[in-house]
Amino acid sequence: MLRKCPRFSCEVSALNEAVSGSVKSVFKAWEQRLHSSGEHLESNDGDPELLVFVPFTSDVKIKSISVVGGPDGTSPSKLRVFINREGIDFSDAESMQAVQEWELAENLQGVLEYQTRYSKFQSVGNITLHFPDSFGGDTTQIRYIGFKGEATQLKRDVVATIVYEIRPNPSDHKTRAETGGGFSQVE
Numbered sequence: 001m002l003r004k005c006p007r008f009s010c011e012v013s014a015l016n017e018a019v020s021g022s023v024k025s026v027f028k029a030w031e032q033r034l035h036s037s038g039e040h041l042e043s044n045d046g047d048p049e050l051l052v053f054v055p056f057t058s059d060v061k062i063k064s065i066s067v068v069g070g071p072d073g074t075s076p077s078k079l080r081v082f083i084n085r086e087g088i089d090f091s092d093a094e095s096m097q098a099v100q101e102w103e104l105a106e107n108l109q110g111v112l113e114y115q116t117r118y119s120k121f122q123s124v125g126n127i128t129l130h131f132p133d134s135f136g137g138d139t140t141q142i143r144y145i146g147f148k149g150e151a152t153q154l155k156r157d158v159v160a161t162i163v164y165e166i167r168p169n170p171s172d173h174k175t176r177a178e179t180g181g182g183f184s185q186v187e
Contacts, residue, residue, distance in 0.1 A: 015051040015090065018042045018139070023052055026145045033068055033110040033144040040070060041142040048134040050076070051093060052145070053086075055126040062121040062149040064113040067104060069134075070141025075106040076131035079114070083124050093130040106135060110144060123152065 014023035025039035043050045069075025080098040082088055088096070099121070102114045127147075134140040 011055050013053045014041060016043050016047060016049055018044050026142050027054075028144065030146060033066070033146065042070070042074075043140045046138050048074075048131075048137060048140040049090060050131040050140050050142070051088065051090060052129040052131070053088070053126065054129070056124065056151075059123045059125055059152040060147070060149050061118070061152060062116050062124055062127070062147050063118055064115050064148040065129075066107070066110060066113045066144070066146040066148070067142060068107055068110040068144035069104075070137070070143060071108060072137060073135040074137035074139055074141040075108070075135050076104055076140050076142060077133050077135045078102070078131065079104055080130040080132065081116075082128040082130070083121065084126060085128060086126060088128045088130075093128070093132075098130070113148060121149070
């Protein structure tokens with residue numbers, strides 16, 4: 001069944017997920033955050049590190065992030081966030097400076113939200129969430145990820161080519177003499 005993804009692209013992906021495509025199950029309505037029906041994102045056994053990439057359909061401003069983890073020490077213990085960076089892998093995540101980091105609490109009831117440094121989370125076209133470890137479990141489980149903020153309605157699919165002139169090329173510009181004005185050349 002294809003899920004509709006109203007605020008973000010259905011091209012959400014994860015590295016080190018035990019079940020391919022399970023990352024899509026953690027993005028759901030706030031009211032559904034505690035209804036897991038067995039669906040969750042889980043890292044491979046013996047390796048609790050997860051990397052989640054979320055491309056948005058338009059630029060967003062993110063005010064807070066909520067993460068509901070799994071029981072018995074499988075909740076993520078830390079979150080590192082990168083914005084507007086595509087193709088990040090685990091070695092990149094380890095070596096790059098995150099935009100913001102949080103020490104997470106075991107949030108099994110989904111009541112905690114982690115506030116962003118709002119000025120740094122403007123015009124977010126995509127976000128990468130790095131969960132380096134769990135609270136001692138052999139895996140990391142995530143049952144819900146939510147973003148609170150607003151869409152800016154700016155689309156990212158338009159690419160513009162803009163040329164700036166350091167020195168104007170006179171042959172590119174008409175002079176006033178050519179258009180009936182008083183100047184005869186451009187210098």
